[in-house]
Amino acid sequence: MRFRLIIPALVGLGSQLAHAEKLAVEKDELKFGFIKLTDCAPIVIAKEKGFFEDEGLQVEVIAQSNWKVLLDNVITGNLDGAHMLSGQPIAATIGIGTEAHIVTPYTLDLNGNAITVSNSIWEQMQENDPDLDSDTPEHPISADALKPITEDMLAEGKKLQMGMVFPVSTHNYELRYWLAAAGIHPGYYSKTDVAGRTDAEVELSVTPPPQMPATLEAGTISGYCVGEPWNQQAVAKGIGVPVVTNYEIWKNNPEKVFGVTKKWADENPNTIVAVTKALIRAGKWLDETVDGKLVNREEACRILSQPNYVGADFEVIKNSMTGTFAFQKSDIQDMPDFNVFFKHDCSYPWYSDGVWFLTQMRRWGQITETKPASWYAETAKKIYLPDVYMKAAESLISEGHLAEDELPKTTDGYKPATKDFIDGNEFDGKKPIEYLNSFKIGIKDDPSMATK
């Protein structure tokens, strides 16, 4: 009987807030793809908590086997949108790999990755740095203790093998950043070397996230950088030791985005706003705190552990999503910001995030030519859609689902310059060329490009 009582109330509300009209979505049955990683949470939560339904959308959420298949399915139209690596829309748009114009109105999360090394590498690192030989070593752990190992291997004519999930993934750039910060060269990409191994002291290769633990155990790779739950899985199974999280490499770095094709966004201008609205509500729900405690995460872990979503054991997902991170069974650290879905203006599509990825693509040679600073800004503007985000947010404010002060305070879509990196280097999204030239290891561009 409850709904009968509610209707008059709703109708009353509807006439008062004439602008809170439901969006007339162009398409109401949608298919979104995702990879089985905990950071797909906003999409799954928006479905399970009924936020999509509130926008009049019926969404099917479909697991994809790897990032390439996922991207292809979005491009060919088998999927309407998907959980993507931040680098994917950028790479697709500028033509690294499959070329297609992909845009994003929403950043799904911050942080959430870690680098895990095998037990034997960990032991050797402990030998190199006795401070690590403890049940609770001090964090962050740099790759300094890894350098002698790679040098020994090089002397024997071997190269340390490590895994990451995709050539344009955050994981690739983070792993490279961590290695390079300790003076280990992870290798350049070039027109002829698409594996990115020119000058490499450590060779990186692509392994799908769910297969990381098995590949590490088999000894094909000695370490990897991947999202959750695959680092916690390594701890749970006792096959490796996470040494550093990406939160420690770059505090609050953008991780995944929600991507659609430009064509889809143009054809469905209301639908994309409706989807963004539901995602913002999901992100907010995920980060809801009472007295500083994340209150909805446990329920979120339960939902994610369903076999059609992430499907890993509840206990394993819980380890990383409820504010702690287990480096070893004996070393469980509080890390309230390991998974951020809404705080720190996380979900806003920042142009500066796009510029950071572009600089890394240039730093490692995936972008083969010198580009002027203006190109970085223009490219980011082609991909990130803050207008859609703001439209969705304003609509949510008028409906009372969002408060005015929860909007990011920005006028130009750039985050302020930051030094929150493991090597203390400063990144300013407006100075890409200066940033590129500030690295010891990496391709450098002509400083005159900065003003072009």
Place this chain on the structure above:
Amino acid sequence: MEFKYKILKGIDISGLNFLSPVVRLATGEEPAKQLREIGRFIVVPIIAFLAFLWLWSVVAPKHKTKAGEVPTPAVVWDATGGIWRFHEYETQKDQAYQLTGGTRLDTLGKAKARMAELDALEARAKEQLAAAEASSKEKFDARVAPSKKAYDDAREASKDARRTRTEALKAEAAQLAGATPEQRETFLNHLRDADAAAEAEKKSLDGLKAAYADAQTVTFPETKDARRTVTVLAEERQFLVKYLDMLGDNSREAKVADAKAKAEEARSAFLNAGPDEDLYKLGSTVLKRQELLATTAASQYAKPWTLPKQIVRSLLCVFSGFLLASFIAIPIGILCGLSPTFMAATTPFVALFKPVSPLVWLPIIMIIVGGFMPDPENHWLIVLLGKVPFLGNYKIDPMFLSSAITVALCSLWATLVNTALGVGSVDKDHMNVARVLRLGFWSRLFKIVIPTALPLIFAGLRISLGVGWMVLVAAEILSTSEGIGKFVNDMYTNGSSQSFAQMFVVVFIVGFIGMALDRIMVVFQRLVSFETAGSTL
């Protein structure tokens, strides 16, 4: 009597020969002989299967992998229950969304009652889990403590020993200033000895560490069971929360009522609007709201794929591929059989493409099919197939077509070769008679060639279907086309404690369906065969 022979004939044709002694026994024919036969063809296989189950349940727990223990039959059975539960939950949600009126309110009441029960159940399960965890923690500590102590002590001892050795060597080195080369050589030997000692200590330490790690791998069944109960209840709560929502405020009925009220309101606002109001705006609001009402009324719950539905889709896919293969292979096979020249022309293709793996075909086919369908949802073929009754419910997409074509490409060879063989082996005398009777090409084909070749054609089709079924699962894994293969891949990537057992469930399902398909083809093969040859397994 007449009836008995009919049954026996039916049994013979269907290849279920093991049943015939039962029929004969029931009619009292040579009881002693029939009992012996029953013993051999029914009891022995059952015993063998039971023995297999027993062996499995004994051996499986012995092999520990990092993904957990190899599941026993009981665990696999439990996983089957889990898969089924998930299917039930999703089906119920789907139905809940469409319920209306009294039925909906009744169901809502029942679900609320169950929710109330759940609180107590969950509280008890959590208590039990806490107790089990506490007791197993004690046991765990007790079990791990000795090996941990041994390892820690040895590590400390080794550290001390190394320090002492280094100090001694350093002291020795300090006195080497005025030493002879021989004495210096001796010092080098001492250094070497110290290294060897450190190496040996490290080895024994490694052994102790392995023992410590091994002790830590112990699991406690009572904790596992308690956790399982908690998980099952938590899953049910998860389901009920959503279920209640879909029966209540978020049911289609409630949403339609809401949308209707809004549409009515807009209409009356438009009709009764004064002259100074924006009639254009009010009018378009009416249209917008009416449209919203229509989409709401037609909306469906986006139900995720569950294994039973995936199985049906896989079957549809394999049959589509199989039909396609037959349409290609049989005509070409007949031509090959009729004309040695044509056969010579085809042989290189058959030889070249037959051994190609489905894993090679699939990506190629996917790209080609994708090229034909830039906008798959509006492509005429997809729209057409979506309208076919039954088939339309299974979301035919380019992935489905690619998988079906891959199945066809891999399975058509058996049919092609067998057809050619069958047609080629038509009796020369029959052909001569046909020539004497001046039969035309088509009557010769349909009256003599095909009937003679039919048993071999069907033998080929049977192999093709078997191959197709095996290929399909691989194709689905690679193309992420919904079906059994996708299920296996999803479970593998889930990597949860249930995944391993769920994959075993699939082994049995795939095996069982494969067997059923084979039996069906056997029946067809027998129906077209003239000779009643012995059963082929």
